[in-house]
Amino acid sequence: MAQSLSQESGAAAESLSSAEVPTTRRQHRWTYFLWRDKKALAGLLMLSLMVFGAIFAPWITPYDPNAQDYEFLEAPSIAHPLGTDDLGRDLFTRIIYGARISLFVGVVTVVLSLIAGVIMGLLAGFYGGWIDNVIMRYIDLQWAFPNFIIAVYLVAVFGTGLSNVIVAVTLAFLDDFARVTRGMVLTIREQEFVLAARSIGVSNNRILLRHILPSSAAPIIVLATISVSYAILAEAGLSFLGLGVKPSTPTWGLILSDARSFFSRAWWLAVFPGLAIMLTVLSINFLGDALRDILDVREYQGGEGF
Amino acid sequence: MTRYIIQRTIYALIVIWAVGTLVFFMLRAVPGDPIGAMLADVDPAAADALRARLGLDQPLYVQYFYWLGNTLRGDLGNSIYGSNVPVNQIIVEAIPRTLSLSLLALVISFTLALVAGITSAVKKYSALDHSLTFAAFIGISMPDFWLGILLIIIFAVNLNWLPAIGYKPLSEGFWPWLSHLILPAMAAGLPFSAVITRITRSSMLEVLQSDYIKVARAKGLNERIVVARHAFRNALIPVVTVMGIALALLISGTVVVENVFAIKGLGRVLIQGILNRDYPVVQGSILVVSVILVFTNLAVDILYTIIDPRIRY
Numbered sequence: 001m002a003q004s005l006s007q008e009s010g011a012a013a014e015s016l017s018s019a020e021v022p023t024t025r026r027q028h029r030w031t032y033f034l035w036r037d038k039k040a041l042a043g044l045l046m047l048s049l050m051v052f053g054a055i056f057a058p059w060i061t062p063y064d065p066n067a068q069d070y071e072f073l074e075a076p077s078i079a080h081p082l083g084t085d086d087l088g089r090d091l092f093t094r095i096i097y098g099a100r101i102s103l104f105v106g107v108v109t110v111v112l113s114l115i116a117g118v119i120m121g122l123l124a125g126f127y128g129g130w131i132d133n134v135i136m137r138y139i140d141l142q143w144a145f146p147n148f149i150i151a152v153y154l155v156a157v158f159g160t161g162l163s164n165v166i167v168a169v170t171l172a173f174l175d176d177f178a179r180v181t182r183g184m185v186l187t188i189r190e191q192e193f194v195l196a197a198r199s200i201g202v203s204n205n206r207i208l209l210r211h212i213l214p215s216s217a218a219p220i221i222v223l224a225t226i227s228v229s230y231a232i233l234a235e236a237g238l239s240f241l242g243l244g245v246k247p248s249t250p251t252w253g254l255i256l257s258d259a260r261s262f263f264s265r266a267w268w269l270a271v272f273p274g275l276a277i278m279l280t281v282l283s284i285n286f287l288g289d290a291l292r293d294i295l296d297v298r299e300y301q302g303g304e305g306f
Numbered sequence: 307m308t309r310y311i312i313q314r315t316i317y318a319l320i321v322i323w324a325v326g327t328l329v330f331f332m333l334r335a336v337p338g339d340p341i342g343a344m345l346a347d348v349d350p351a352a353a354d355a356l357r358a359r360l361g362l363d364q365p366l367y368v369q370y371f372y373w374l375g376n377t378l379r380g381d382l383g384n385s386i387y388g389s390n391v392p393v394n395q396i397i398v399e400a401i402p403r404t405l406s407l408s409l410l411a412l413v414i415s416f417t418l419a420l421v422a423g424i425t426s427a428v429k430k431y432s433a434l435d436h437s438l439t440f441a442a443f444i445g446i447s448m449p450d451f452w453l454g455i456l457l458i459i460i461f462a463v464n465l466n467w468l469p470a471i472g473y474k475p476l477s478e479g480f481w482p483w484l485s486h487l488i489l490p491a492m493a494a495g496l497p498f499s500a501v502i503t504r505i506t507r508s509s510m511l512e513v514l515q516s517d518y519i520k521v522a523r524a525k526g527l528n529e530r531i532v533v534a535r536h537a538f539r540n541a542l543i544p545v546v547t548v549m550g551i552a553l554a555l556l557i558s559g560t561v562v563v564e565n566v567f568a569i570k571g572l573g574r575v576l577i578q579g580i581l582n583r584d585y586p587v588v589q590g591s592i593l594v595v596s597v598i599l600v601f602t603n604l605a606v607d608i609l610y611t612i613i614d615p616r617i618r619y
Contacts, residue, residue: 039443144321144600146558153325156580156588157332233449237562240451241577256452260566263455263470264463274452282447 037293043286050280054099061093065250076268083268085258091268094250095276101162101251102280106232109166113173114224120174121181122208126189135178142175151234155243162245169234173227180223184216218295225288229281236277252277311608318600325596326589330373333585334366373589382590387582393590396575401594403473404571407494407564408556410487415495415502415556420545422499423506427514427541428533438503445500450559454493454566461489471568490567494559498552505548510541550606554599561595572598 053060069088076083082091124135142150154168188194189212197207238244239253247254252273259269291297357363361372376383382393426438462470468489474482513519514537522532561573568574572595579587 141321141324144603145325145596146554146599149554149558149561149595149599152561152576152580153329153592156576156592157329160580229447236449237451240449241562241565242581243577256455259455263459267459270452270455270459274449274455277449277452278444278447281449282443285443285447 037290039286040290043283043290046279046283047287050099050283051103053096054103057093057096057100061090061096063090063093065089065093065097066248075266082272083266085255085266085269086262091255091272094255095252095273097250098252098255098273098276099280101245101249102232102235102277105162105166105169105235106228109169109231109235110173110224110227112166112170113227114177114220116170117174117177118181118213118220120178121183122185122213124178125182125185126204126208126212132182136182139175139178139182142172143179147172147176147230148234148237151238152241152243155238160243160246162249165235165238165244168238169231172234173231176223176227177220180219181216184219185212188212188215219297222288222292222295222297225284225291229284229288232277232281232284307611314604314607318604321600322593322596326377326593327370327374329589329592330370331366333589334369377593382593383586385584385587387579387584387587393586396587397572397590397594400570400572400575400591402475403569404557404560404564404573404598406476406483407487407490407560407569407571408553410484410491411495411498411556411560412553414491415499415552418496419499419502420506423503423545424510424533424538424541426503426507427510430511439507442500442503445497445503448497450493450497451562451566453496454490454563457489457493458566473567473569473571486567486569490560490563490569493566494556494563498555498559502545502548502552506541506545509544510537513537513541516540546610549609550603553602553606557595557599557602 057065067089069084069090071080071084071088074080074084074088080090080092082095084090085094120135120139124132145153150172151165151168154171155164158164158167194207194211197211202211235244236251236253236256239251240257241253242257244253245251255273256270259266259273262269354363361369364372373383380394382397384390384392385396422438422442426435429435458470461467469486470489473486476483514533519532519537522536523529527536560571561576563569564571564573565577572591575587576591576595578584579591
């Protein structure tokens, strides 16, 4: 769909000289960017906090995420910093546990679709011919639809549940990676260092993996970062619609979905889980933006992402 | 041009056929059928009778051609959940709701984004620009359904200004229709207008630095005219380019937002269908949503050649 936005894919090829920057200078560049770019620093801090919370959830949280109590719909207090839900479960605890599912789904789906998409893009761009044709027809088909809609279609077909959500979101984001990779390969393939490698008899696979792949890394890294935030939004949306994990699991989308019955009585149920989603996505977007600057990738090059 | 339109239309039809066919076969490849889920435990004989009546006992390819033939004749079958309503009827009722919602969301998001984007560009690096950029970041990161919930809590539950949920057709009056759509349209449109704001800003900045703008200023034109007449028009081109994506994303946003506001549009029909495992409804609504998405995209591409005559296919 976003052909027009991302056709400059090749433009960043020249900017990839960063691969030649000596390590010490590169390290300096990263710290410099983090220091200068307060947004990125804030994003990194927020995200680290979130990841820390997700990993150490059982030690940080004061209650069991499914422990019920007689304190139904209690407003935030010292005992329950973010209040309790309709079954008397501690909201703070459930939000921390919710970070586990959100971050897990966000990272796993993007890693999977990155691997599959990059392989598809490499094959299509490098070998051309019928392989390219088959892969491109498939990508074009997906490109006609927003990622979230594809995820909904796939859940419609596969059914609900955590593993189906992971499969659906992975497949939905696949085409972005394949398209960006293919675009990069097409430009890099024609460059002299590839010809040089080929002329000294380097095999196709080695050229692909050792020469072309590293050179196309920058836009793929940026796309992957931004995609994590959209994958988290997609999971939250699917859970909210009741298409995600099973009802008792604490996830941000599900807590928000349940909150709908208590709008007038329990604002905290509707506000805090959404805030958790927003802050997570925001910090990833901040990081993605900083990465785009550091790696010098053009804005909107990284496919639609939505 | 005509040739281009014909080619694109044929391609669009192929995409829709491919999606319909894929969904048809994948729904049947997944183990467990809806009749089994509904009846098998209770009454296996009745389940078999129902399967025979719906043609589900036929070989898959026969079912496919039945389905294809019926769909081409405009018959999407009957809902198998609850009161066997024709899917056509459900969808005909749903389409105006989804279209009203997405068009209003489009108007809101573009108006807001153009104003914010131009202001940001004209007052580059000012406090206003920074706060608008920050607001755009927040907007991009906000889930649309959460924004919907917050809007309901603020404007419907606490301030009591607008209805919280539901939909009134235009035939019952303009205000009842509009008042039910304002909050959902904002929920679907605002996150998206953040994206447009940023595109408008960068496009406007680029244009404002071009030579013809310098000339316009040098000859003493009023800055307002320079911005509104000279710069804005050209700055609009990249914005129009993303119109297709814009509409597609708004439609995908309405799928979720309809469910927040209990508006029985296509999105809610689709989601309810999935939750009820009502396959004819799922298939029908996926088909219609796909038709809308693919043809909107086509229409925008054609519109684009009209707005920017430099583009030729």
